[in-house]
Amino acid sequence: MLPGDGVGPELMHAVKEVFKAAQVPVIFDEHHLSEVQNTASEEKLDRVVDSMKESKVALIGKIHTPMEYKGDLASYDMRLRRKLDLFANVVHVKSLPGYQTRHNNLDLVIIREQTEGEYSSLEHESAKGVIECLKIITRAKSQRIAKFAFDYATKKGRAKVTAVHKANIMKLGDGLFLQCCKEVAELYPKIKFDTMIIDNCCMQLVQNPYQFDVLVMPNLYGNIVDNLAAGLVGGAGVVPGESYSAEYAVFELGDRPSPSQVLAGHSGASHAQPRPCRALGALLCLSPLSLRAVPSFTSPFLPLPVLDLQVRTRDLGGYSTTSDFVKSVIDNLHPHYG
Amino acid sequence: MVMPNLYGNIVNNVCAGLVGGPGLVPGANYGHDYAVFETATRNTGKSIANRNIANPTAALLAACMMLDHLRLHSHASTIRQAVLASLDDPRTHTPDIGGQGTTSGAVQSIISHLARA
Numbered sequence: 001m002l003p004g005d006g007v008g009p010e011l012m013h014a015v016k017e018v019f020k021a022a023q024v025p026v027i028f029d030e031h032h033l034s035e036v037q038n039t040a041s042e043e044k045l046d047r048v049v050d051s052m053k054e055s056k057v058a059l060i061g062k063i064h065t066p067m068e069y070k071g072d073l074a075s076y077d078m079r080l081r082r083k084l085d086l087f088a089n090v091v092h093v094k095s096l097p098g099y100q101t102r103h104n105n106l107d108l109v110i111i112r113e114q115t116e117g118e119y120s121s122l123e124h125e126s127a128k129g130v131i132e133c134l135k136i137i138t139r140a141k142s143q144r145i146a147k148f149a150f151d152y153a154t155k156k157g158r159a160k161v162t163a164v165h166k167a168n169i170m171k172l173g174d175g176l177f178l179q180c181c182k183e184v185a186e187l188y189p190k191i192k193f194d195t196m197i198i199d200n201c202c203m204q205l206v207q208n209p210y211q212f213d214v215l216v217m218p219n220l221y222g223n224i225v226d227n228l229a230a231g232l233v234g235g236a237g238v239v240p241g242e243s244y245s246a247e248y249a250v251f252e253l254g255d256r257p258s259p260s261q262v263l264a265g266h267s268g269a270s271h272a273q274p275r276p277c278r279a280l281g282a283l284l285c286l287s288p289l290s291l292r293a294v295p296s297f298t299s300p301f302l303p304l305p306v307l308d309l310q311v312r313t314r315d316l317g318g319y320s321t322t323s324d325f326v327k328s329v330i331d332n333l334h335p336h337y338g
Numbered sequence: 339m340v341m342p343n344l345y346g347n348i349v350n351n352v353c354a355g356l357v358g359g360p361g362l363v364p365g366a367n368y369g370h371d372y373a374v375f376e377t378a379t380r381n382t383g384k385s386i387a388n389r390n391i392a393n394p395t396a397a398l399l400a401a402c403m404m405l406d407h408l409r410l411h412s413h414a415s416t417i418r419q420a421v422l423a424s425l426d427d428p429r430t431h432t433p434d435i436g437g438q439g440t441t442s443g444a445v446q447s448i449i450s451h452l453a454r455a
Contacts, residue, residue: 166344199351203379206355224348 001028001059002048005036008061014326015059021330029055033076036064040076049083058250074121082115084250086243087141088148089114089222091254093229096238099316103232109214110229111152112222113145114243119219137173137218142180148244149181149216150188160192161185164201164217164225177218202228230254237315354379361393361434364400366407373407375400386433390440393432395421398448420451 003009012030019026031048032039040063052058065075074082089112095104122134146163153161163181167174178195185193196204198221204211205228215225230239239254311328312318320328339349354363365378377396386392398421405414424430430447431437 166347199347199379200381202348203351203355203360206352207359220344228352 001030002033002061002063003030004061005034005064006062008063010322011061012059014322017326018329018333022333028059033063033080035076036066045076045080045083048080052084052248056248058248060250060252062253073123078119078121081243084248085115085245086248086250087113087115087144088244089226090152090242090244091226091229091239092242093233093239093254095233099234099238099312101233103209106209106229106233108209108212108229109152109156109158110222110225111145111149111214111216112226113141113216113218114222115219116141117219135170135173137176139176139180142177142218143184146181146184146216149214150184150191153191153214154188158191158214160194160213162194162196162201162212162215164196164198164215164221166198166221168197174218181216198224201225205229205232226254235315237313351379359434360396361432362395362399364396364403366400366403373404375404375407390442391433392441393434394441394444394448395425416452416455417448420448420455423451424448 001012003012012028016028029051031044031051033044033048034040063075063077063080065077080086091110091112093106093108093110095101095106116136116138118133118135120134120136122136124132126132149161152158161181163178165174165178167178181195182193185191198217201215201221202225205225209229209232217225226239226241230236233239236253241252241254243250243252311320311325313320313322313325341349350365354360357363360377360379360381360383363378365376365380367374367376377400383392399418402414402418402421405411405417424444424447427447428437430439430444432439432441432444
């Protein structure tokens with residue numbers, strides 16, 4: 001368990017409380033890795049990786065990436081993902097029953113390559129006042145994420161995979177990504193394959209998101225589309241995320257909150273709304289997912305978060321606090337025990 | 339909002355989607371010497387070309403921005419008002435905004451509003 005920064009620790013606490021009430025047979029090995037709190041180092045990172053080698057599964061809050069350049073272009077968050085080779089980020093965007101938004105009954109899955117692309121951390125000042133920032137696209141990683149997307153679609157019984165790109169402009173980079181997706185698609189004749197340019201995709205998501213099923217894309221577009229889609233169903237507070245490598249599974253928030261939201265937790269800013277409420281629903285949603293990943297645990301029985309008006313947190317227009325919400329979830333657990 | 343190239347491309351499209359889509363939003367491009375006016379989201383519209391169903395609103399509003407740039411303000415306002423007034427009538431709406439009208443129908447409606455101005 002990596003609580004991280006901002007609301008992370010409170011959300012982790014909430015998960016632990018609910019797990020305890022539900023008597024979930026999981027022990028958390030906690031590691032406090034944070035760049036902003038200065039508890040990040042290479043040794044700490046290695047300790048987390050060692051722990052992961054045993055457990056294989058992690059639950060994380062948010063390890064905030066500060067804006068300042070302190071000498072390393074890659075953040076700890078990115079470095080952790082690379083060390084664990086968490087190449088696939090999956091965000092399953094599903095409308096919540098009982099919470100109306102502009103578009104209801106949404107059910108789409110966004111698969112994002114998250115170890116290369118625009119986040120390769122390769123930048124330099126080639127001439128004074130001119131920065132070159134390298135976006136890396138490789139055949140190997142593009143094929144890997146495309147295969148992951150089609151395997152996911154097959155396993156979950158989804159009908160279509162749409163590759164999102166900007167190959168008309170980045171002809172070589174996104175062109176390669178697109179080519180790899182097309183090649184992999186041919187190996188899965190039962191799944192429909194489609195492509196769409198990122199700008200049009202974003203417009204379509206806002207106007208007619210129902211046309212999408214599974215989407216696969218490189219790093220930056222995935223980051224943007226994750227957030228856009230999460231906004232469609234209620235925001236950061238209600239969408240969980242999963243990250244996978246060949247060996248590990250990490251469960252976290254679907255859209256990672258903005259710095260101000262994260263830092264509000266630190267500065268104790270009283271003018272800000274109590275941010276803890278956000279993202280709680282997301283983490284409780286993902287708990288059943290993480291439980292399924294624990295080999296010995298067979299039946300996830302945690303109920304969906306209660307979304308009655310009385311218990312909605314502020315991000316959903318209610319007045320509940322984090323602890324009210326947790327209590328409500330725990331109360332809802334008890335009917336399951338005869 | 340101000341931003342670099344790619345983010346601008348994406349945000350343009352998201353925001354155009356929020357207000358009704360590519361048929362409604364005009365755009366402008368400026369440099370030291372030249373100004374170029376066009377639709378905001380620059381869609382080719384291959385699938386709707388030559389079928390008399392394209393929405394002329396975005397292009398007309400872009401043309402009004404050009405007129406303002408050329409300091410032909412009264413022409414710009416007159417045409418802009420006619421375009422907006424015409425949009426009040428759902429019968430002139432093209433399919434992209436939920437109607438069954440045609441491009442030529444929309445243009446005729448705008449021209450008749452001009453005649454009344």
